[in-house]
Amino acid sequence: MMEFRIGIIPLPIHLILFALIAGFALTGKVPGEISMAIAVLAFFGFSCAELGKRLPLVRNIGAAAIFATFIPSALTYYHVLPKPILTLTTEFTKQTNFLYLFIASIIVGSILSMDRRVLIRGFVKIFVPLACGTVLAMIVGTAVGAALGLGAQHTFLYLVVPIMAGGVGEGAIPLSMGYSQILHLPQGEMFAQVLPPVMLGSLTAIILSGALDMLGKRKPHLTGNGRLQEGETDEMNTASEEITGHVDVTHVAGAGITAITLYLLGLMCARLFGLPAPVSMLFIAVLIKLARAVSPQLQDGAFVVYKFFSTAVTYPLLFAIGVAMTPWDKLIAAFTLANVITIVVTVTTLMGTGYVVARFMKMYPIDTAIVNACHSGQGGTGDVAILTAANRMQLMPFAQIATRIGGAIVITLVLIWLSHVS
Known part of the structure; x- marks a missing residue:
């Protein structure tokens, strides 16, 4: 199962990340350190991209990049993402200029x-x-x-x-x-x-x-x-x-x-x-x-x-851009x-x-x-x-x-x- 991946993330790690991010968001206190930011960006970025890659027809026209950027933007606009996640992503993106x-x-x-x-x-x-x-x-x-x-x-x-x-x-x-x-x-x-x-x-x-x-x-x-x-x-x-x-x-x-x-x-x-x-x-x-x-x-x-x-940072970056910019x-x-x-x-x-x-x-x-x-x-x-x-x-x-x-x-x-x- 560790070789079944969501983007670059092994499936068991992906599930653990989901549970951890959800747990931190429910407590209302998401750590602002770089490790948490990397986890959030990687989880959401590769999840959105994987959805685009698995859809028939559109996956051949760059749907992964489209989904990794557009879905976070829509989720932010319609207030679907938890506020602590939005705050972490926005602050990390704008302050670090990574x-x-x-x-x-x-x-x-x-x-x-x-x-x-x-x-x-x-x-x-x-x-x-x-x-x-x-x-x-x-x-x-x-x-x-x-x-x-x-x-x-x-x-x-x-x-x-x-x-x-x-x-x-x-x-x-x-x-x-x-x-x-x-x-x-x-x-x-x-x-x-x-x-x-x-x-x-x-x-x-x-x-x-x-x-x-x-x-x-x-x-x-x-x-x-x-x-x-x-x-x-x-x-x-x-x-x-x-x-x-x-x-x-x-x-x-x-x-x-x-x-x-x-x-x-x-x-x-x-x-x-x-x-x-x-x-x-x-x-x-x-x-x-x-x-x-x-x-x-x-x-x-x-x-x-x-x-x-290009492999590990593109989709997390697109997620960050979609949310913050x-x-x-x-x-x-x-x-x-x-x-x-x-x-x-x-x-x-x-x-x-x-x-x-x-x-x-x-x-x-x-x-x-x-x-x-x-x-x-x-x-x-x-x-x-x-x-x-x-x-x-x-x-x-x-x-x-x-x-x-x-x-x-x-x-x-x-x-x-x-x-x-x-």
Whole structure:
């Protein structure tokens, strides 16, 4: 039974945690120490995510992340969660700012652990259709939103940009932080507005990628079945998502403190130049990776750090954000017909442009369009869902570049522009 898990929590431990949390809540005195906070966030975060993972159909479109964020927000709004639990979660989230640690570990760990050759090849092969698709999707999406009465600036900032920001951890969270700092508005409200387009954009990309797979079966000359260009025989295989071999714990710890150091460096850049720290940190990490400034052992340690935080911290963090920083009423207000139409048009334009540009560059249009689709996906989870729907998991390295690097570029340029016009 200890190997039957709710998220990462063994079932017997999950039941014990439930009894303990309920007991503390009934006494009205929930300890405020970090151990209790970790227990509460892990229990509720993984419980909500597990519910999303076990529902048919929707589990393939990122339901775990949706449930881990939306359910706590609704439970808070309707006063279902006990007040001591709400108080503990809110105070811990706001006082510790542990989401900054999460962001640092995810961004630095993922970039440093990427294959440098994949990073270089990805830029060379996919940059043009990705850039063209991004620009055209921004223009068309903003125009459609404005025509539907949403307003050009609102459509651009809160619908179009979040779609291509790179998911939740690497996209919606740092984007909402940047908006909050520049516009002097609560981050929770910003996150509540930028999160729905991330989810709906990923769903649209999954559906369209599945349709492209069907088109590829009917017209084989349009697809390389996982290859971007004709004649390629040395494509990188699917990036490993498992930790293989022995990784010294000192390298893991070293990678962790490296992530924190780069974040602090980004924080200093924010004070000197006004650019949000997570974005500065990401580009510093990319430059370090391209300059071969980290050892292979440290790269392995960075991958372990990335995997730990993405596996063990994402859903507890989303629960904390849902409770402390995501107003349910504002979240629901974002799901309107005009928003949905704008999001679908934006993703379709992004993929369609990649398809057309690829033909001029002698690339396989279907595979290129699918990589472009990952630019509008829900981070790593969205990449997996999109490539699974398209039966092209071989494109994962390029999908990661479209999601991480493409999202970082979009966030950086938009925040620079916003800081100058606001």
